Amino acid sequence: MYEVQFHPADIRKQVRYFFLSRRTARWIAAAGAVVGVVLLAGLVLAPLGVQSLFLSSELHILRHRNALLREVLAERERELEAVQKRVESARARQQQMSLILGALQDSGGLGGFPDGQTTSIKVTVPEAVVALRRALRLDSESKALLALADELARFVREHEELTRIVPSICPLPIGSFVLTSPFGDRISPFTNTRDFHAGIDLAAREGTEVLAPGDGRVVFAGRFPRRRNIRWWRYGNVVVLAHGDRYLTVFAHLKDILVRRGRRVRRGEVIGTVGNTGWSTSPHLHYEVRVRERPGAEPEPVDPRIYILNYQWKAPEVLLAASRRAPGPAFDPLPSLVRVR
Template structure:
């Protein structure tokens, strides 16, 4: 408790209490408050600059940052494992699947193309651990794009596989007439002496001699493109097998199919005849790829053994006279 001070008033001849002036009181209070502020500031600066002293929040944040770094490192390792698996799939895709289905392999530039244009990671560059975050984000984006490209490639392979199955069913693969002993091979593909025009000309197919009425078979799944009488080929059937393949069956006696009809390999489509420009009952058979005649001998793998193929090939290459 502060002491009470008095002074002697000579006018009143008495002692009066000394009262403190208001300005002085204010100055004292202000000085006290200023001292508190300065002391607090000094203590705060001292606290912040002493190593090893952390607030609970700082310790919490540091633990979270350490955990985040650990999780990013684990994520990076997992992505590296995924990249290894993806690279193996990409190699098999290029060197096995796409080769088997005759598709062009994807280049490394197509598979690993980056992201152009603006900086996609600008918003991640202002953090203390920006390098780690940006690096992981870039790797994840590239991995995601490579997975999308590989997924599209596999979808394409699936479609090619379906087309391959359809191709194997459609492509000409058997002889157009029953020819077990191979003796019905009358004339093959190549330059032959024409029996009517009396000069050598290109014979675009193979002639199979057979009695009138002998069954003629579709050599692959197809749709009937034409089935009618023509001037040179006589009764003619043209089958469209798709994939650029067409087969011609000429000089027929009977036409058992009509235009637009779908037929299966081995189905009877007509019978051997002697119509059109022909010197005797036979079947003139052609295979065309993309509109160009090709040797039918290349398409009997479905019903000939290697030995039978050699015999038939030798017979078809003889320089004899064609029947049309």
């Protein structure tokens, strides 16, 4: 038996006391020990808990930041794609210019970007690296484009005469036509057999003005006599322009002819109007560009779309690739009535 006494500080107050059996005392001691152990464990583990709390919030922040970075990266990726598209169309445009000016394409390097440059990037490469690579490639491409632009500008300055005569604008006002038949092999709407279309057909309202695509001279204006050349007779009212020694343009199925043979014309001058004469099912302009590759050679038809710089055709790369395919298919040579000289 234990006696526990409480002595108040004030001696006038009574001393308080109570008795504990040995068993109760042991229980109290055991309970005290358990509380002690629990307190100790708490003291040891508390910092770990705080740390893990801290870590989880850190992780949350990191996740958030990661998501943000991903978004930024995706945005940059989209911007890069847009820039890439612009660079590609600028490249096609400049190749088109080099091609029609005819002088730069053989000088090598500048005009020729290797085809299929889309490098096959493995999926394991991190997106950021892919984006960086693309950015670097765009950078070098744009530098090459700038160099080509300088070269072209210099060429234009040095060959002002040539650049004025090269057919390079659309023979119909922009917005007034629809391309209804492309250049090349096609099924003829009249004979239903495969034949070669030496130009393009631009459907337009009857009477739409037809413009000279470059400075030149009228070498034929009128209708070919049926006896002399039936295929050219089918062209209806025709104007043929010679632009220097290298280029010829043909305008067929015209309604009115507003120029006479021998007349000099300037780029943009009205030479006639769209009509439905000859073998034609509805008003349209049949437009041809013929290029003499060597002096004295027969001028060969090329896709006139290449020689239209003031209008953006769909897929200009395809157009340019097709233009490099040689040799040309069979075509009707210029009739003797067209006096180029």
